[in-house]
Amino acid sequence: MRILLTGGAGFIASHLTEKLLSAGHYVIGMDNLITGRMENIAGVMNDPNFEFIKHDVSNYIDVKGELDYVLHMASPASPVDYLEHPIKTLKVGSLGTHNSLGVAKEHGAKFLLASTSEVYGDPLVNPQPETYWGNVNPVGPRGVYDESKRFAEAITLAYHRTHGIDTKIVRIFNTFGERMRHQDGRVVPNFIDQALNNEPLTVYGDGSQTRSFCYVSDLVAGLIKLMDSALNEPVNIGNPEEMSILEFAQKIIKMTKSKSEIVYEELPVNDPKVRRPDIAKAKKELDWEPVVSLEEGLNRTIGWFKKEAEADL
Numbered sequence: 001m002r003i004l005l006t007g008g009a010g011f012i013a014s015h016l017t018e019k020l021l022s023a024g025h026y027v028i029g030m031d032n033l034i035t036g037r038m039e040n041i042a043g044v045m046n047d048p049n050f051e052f053i054k055h056d057v058s059n060y061i062d063v064k065g066e067l068d069y070v071l072h073m074a075s076p077a078s079p080v081d082y083l084e085h086p087i088k089t090l091k092v093g094s095l096g097t098h099n100s101l102g103v104a105k106e107h108g109a110k111f112l113l114a115s116t117s118e119v120y121g122d123p124l125v126n127p128q129p130e131t132y133w134g135n136v137n138p139v140g141p142r143g144v145y146d147e148s149k150r151f152a153e154a155i156t157l158a159y160h161r162t163h164g165i166d167t168k169i170v171r172i173f174n175t176f177g178e179r180m181r182h183q184d185g186r187v188v189p190n191f192i193d194q195a196l197n198n199e200p201l202t203v204y205g206d207g208s209q210t211r212s213f214c215y216v217s218d219l220v221a222g223l224i225k226l227m228d229s230a231l232n233e234p235v236n237i238g239n240p241e242e243m244s245i246l247e248f249a250q251k252i253i254k255m256t257k258s259k260s261e262i263v264y265e266e267l268p269v270n271d272p273k274v275r276r277p278d279i280a281k282a283k284k285e286l287d288w289e290p291v292v293s294l295e296e297g298l299n300r301t302i303g304w305f306k307k308e309a310e311a312d313l
């Protein structure tokens with residue numbers, strides 16, 4: 001297939017690109033490089049089946065030649081990033097999704113939207129099944145991301161229902177792995193960097209809030225299965241192993257054999273108190289479930305962060 005991948009220089013997209021190329025597909029990565037990085041795709045830049053176009057998908061997208069699939073993964077995804085770029089985040093979720101759907105329609109291509117567990121907001125139901133409508137504060141600081149993704153889901157299904165485009169929606173839960181940006185502010189890179197430097201780990205609030213972390217290769221395997229499926233309604237992809245952020249901090253300290261202490265900082269506004277995917281639908285419809293344990297995924301990720309730190313010296 002000839003595939004357009006928006007957000008192509010992002011963390012998850014770069015892993016997906018490698019997988020798609022190894023399966024024999026042609027990939028056009030598109031990114032405005034606000035949070036994406038060329039280093040992420042350095043390994044595929046010379047691949048004859050890959051091309052990169054620097055473009056902001058919130059503006060009209062023009063792609064020459066045939067397209068079989070449009071994967072719309074462009075968006076700031078870390079709370080720190082989307083709070084720094086609130087309007088760009090709203091635009092890429094709304095105008096960017098509209099433009100990406102327009103390209104898919106123009107080329108008769110299938111379409112996949114990367115949505116998020118943030119559509120559930122600060123959930124009152126745990127774990128979250130796809131049938132849960134969420135608890136989102138539209139005017140809170142996180143609303144810029146949550147509401148743009150909720151709009152993105154709505155317009156994706158409207159294109160499916162109105163224009164008959166074969167669309168898919170994945171709700172991605174916390175994902176981690178090699179190539180996460182050191183400064184993106186999310187808990188995994190923050191804690192690993194802090195632990196490796198023997199600096200205090202910054203736990204926000206009292207650390208009782210929970211998250212469930214999925215290793216990137218598991219997520220990518222789920223995305224590939226979803227691409228090939230007939231599922232048009234949203235599906236959760238994530239690892240249901242839930243833990244508190246305080247437990248997570250202790251685990252990182254132990255795994256890195258760090259001398260770091262834990263310090264407590266203010267909890268960000270509207271930070272979800274719990275998050276855990278109900279993956280019954282992915283299991284049943286996609287025959288997918290995560291296979292990499294948290295320990296194994298963290299070992300690989302910590303190893304990569306160590307190598308990066310050594311390369312910087």
Ligand code: UDP
Pocket residue numbers: 078079080174185186187188190191202203204205209211245267268271272
């Ligand atoms: N968090 C933390 N310390 C950090 C970064 C994040 O305690 O240095 C917390 C954050 O408040 C949230 C959880 O870790 O409860 C996950 O945050 P992240 O930014 O990774 O993503 P989120 O799941 O909130 O989108």
